[in-house]
Amino acid sequence: MAQEDFVSVTTDDWYQRRRQDAEGEFFRKMASQGPRTGEGGATRQGIYVLTADGELLSFKNAGQNAEVTRDELKRGLSKFQKLPANRRTSGAVEVGEPGRLDPNYSRSPPVGGIIVRVHTRILDRTGDEYCKGACKTTGGDASARDFLWLTQAEVRSLAPKKAEPSFTYDVPKAIASRIAQFHLIDNTRGEPPFWERQHTRRAKLTLTVSRITAEGIELQLDGDVLLSTDSDSTKAARGYEARLRGELRYLPKTQTIDRFDVAAVGEHWGEGTYTRGARPGRSILGVAFGPVVGDKPAERVPPQGAREIGRYFGKY
Amino acid sequence: MFHSRYVLPALLAGAVAVHADPPLTESEFTSALKAVRPATGEDKFDQIPWLTSLWDARQQAAKAGKPILLWEMDGHPLGCG
Numbered sequence: 001m002a003q004e005d006f007v008s009v010t011t012d013d014w015y016q017r018r019r020q021d022a023e024g025e026f027f028r029k030m031a032s033q034g035p036r037t038g039e040g041g042a043t044r045q046g047i048y049v050l051t052a053d054g055e056l057l058s059f060k061n062a063g064q065n066a067e068v069t070r071d072e073l074k075r076g077l078s079k080f081q082k083l084p085a086n087r088r089t090s091g092a093v094e095v096g097e098p099g100r101l102d103p104n105y106s107r108s109p110p111v112g113g114i115i116v117r118v119h120t121r122i123l124d125r126t127g128d129e130y131c132k133g134a135c136k137t138t139g140g141d142a143s144a145r146d147f148l149w150l151t152q153a154e155v156r157s158l159a160p161k162k163a164e165p166s167f168t169y170d171v172p173k174a175i176a177s178r179i180a181q182f183h184l185i186d187n188t189r190g191e192p193p194f195w196e197r198q199h200t201r202r203a204k205l206t207l208t209v210s211r212i213t214a215e216g217i218e219l220q221l222d223g224d225v226l227l228s229t230d231s232d233s234t235k236a237a238r239g240y241e242a243r244l245r246g247e248l249r250y251l252p253k254t255q256t257i258d259r260f261d262v263a264a265v266g267e268h269w270g271e272g273t274y275t276r277g278a279r280p281g282r283s284i285l286g287v288a289f290g291p292v293v294g295d296k297p298a299e300r301v302p303p304q305g306a307r308e309i310g311r312y313f314g315k316y
Numbered sequence: 317m318f319h320s321r322y323v324l325p326a327l328l329a330g331a332v333a334v335h336a337d338p339p340l341t342e343s344e345f346t347s348a349l350k351a352v353r354p355a356t357g358e359d360k361f362d363q364i365p366w367l368t369s370l371w372d373a374r375q376q377a378a379k380a381g382k383p384i385l386l387w388e389m390d391g392h393p394l395g396c397g
Contacts, residue, residue, distance in 0.1 A: 006383055007367065007377040007382050007383075007385070008387070009366060009368065009369065009373035010367075010387040010388070010392070011368065011370055011387075012388075012390070012395075014390055014391075026370070026371070044388065045388050045389045047386070047387050048384075048386040049383050050383065050384050052374045052377040052378035052384065053378075077383060080383040088381055088383075089381045090380060091381070092381065094378065098371040119352050119353050120352065121352045123352070128341065128343045129347035130351045131347070131351050132351055142354075143353060145396065146395050147395055187391075187396055190391065191391040222339050224337065243339060243340045244340070245339060245344075261349060263340065263352065288349050297367055297369070297372075298365075298368060298394050301368055301392045301394045301395040302392070304392065
């Protein structure tokens with residue numbers, strides 16, 4: 001239904017309810033026709049069916065079971081089909097260009113940089129291998145999504161100074177810090193509380209040249225991190241202690257990375273305001289980086305941490 | 317006989333060893349990547365050809381004569397949780 005009967009779009013309400021441009025004004029005017037009036041800056045999140053000219057046809061909050069959501073979509077579709085032809089047929093409504101976008105609430109991937117998929121999931125262990133974990137919280141065992149953004153300069157900084165097998169060097173601090181602070185985090189049950197800079201107790205990531213081919217330089221990443229809300233991790237309410245391993249490929253001709261497969265695995269404990277329902281005590285959390293993406297709109301959404309874009313890129 | 321110049325390095329080496337867990341093995345690495353990433357067909361939400369701009373959706377919906385389905389959450393549904 002989402003593919004056939006609708007034009008489907010998904011957005012982050014944090015940006016949409018705040019942006020001061022034509023898209024923000026359109027969204028708020030439409031949403032205010034339903035229960036999400038946004039009073040006091042409140043959330044307007046939910047599942048909306050609307051017309052291109054801004055009439056709200058149906059609304060339901062997310063988190064319902066599939067049948068309830070499907071029924072609401074059908075209700076909105078039915079209302080659409082009963083509209084007069086001059087409101088719903090192809091070309092009947094004209095939509096111009098959006099004009100200036102609010103720069104405070106617009107995000108674009110760095111030009112010339114790379115976008116890396118990130119997934120996070122609770123894990124268990126059987127013998128020498130990891131497997132999906134089990135969670136009592138609905139959806140808590142799913143593979144959570146995010147993206148890692150690296151700038152063009154940062155990608156180039158991953159190149160080895162010596163293209164010789166076994167040459168080892170540190171992952172640049174800006175990249176190691178961003179991975180640790182914003183991506184080694186439990187977001188499997190909701191919006192995560194990112195680590196503060198001082199919570200990074202240890203973030204040692206290295207790259208070693210493993211092979212040089214005609215196409216590029218293959219690199220092995222190894223690492224070890226400790227993130228905790230207390231300097232004594234045994235007393236910390238929340239923390240993550242993980243080992244990392246990965247395989248990257250750097251292409252000298254284009255000065256880019258076309259392979260970025262990294263796994264972080266270790267014990268996580270604690271939860272945040274919007275990530276309640278963590279497994280008790282310490283349990284295994286895995287984070288998988290890769291592949292390098294960016295061709296589709298769905299792959300160009302900003303990282304969750306990019307709301308504070310300066311902080312995400314280490315400017316403060 | 318007690319020699320501090322032997323004891324102190326040994327103590328320091330011990331302290332480092334507490335943190336220096338062995339690196340992930342090849343098996344741990346490949347199984348972790350496989351277990352964390354969604355299996356083929358697992359992530360049905362991702363299979364929908366989502367637009368990410370409401371304005372683009374307006375333009376396409378007007379052209380196609382369709383309603384818009386807007387899935388809006390705190391935390392982008394495609395990039396958080």
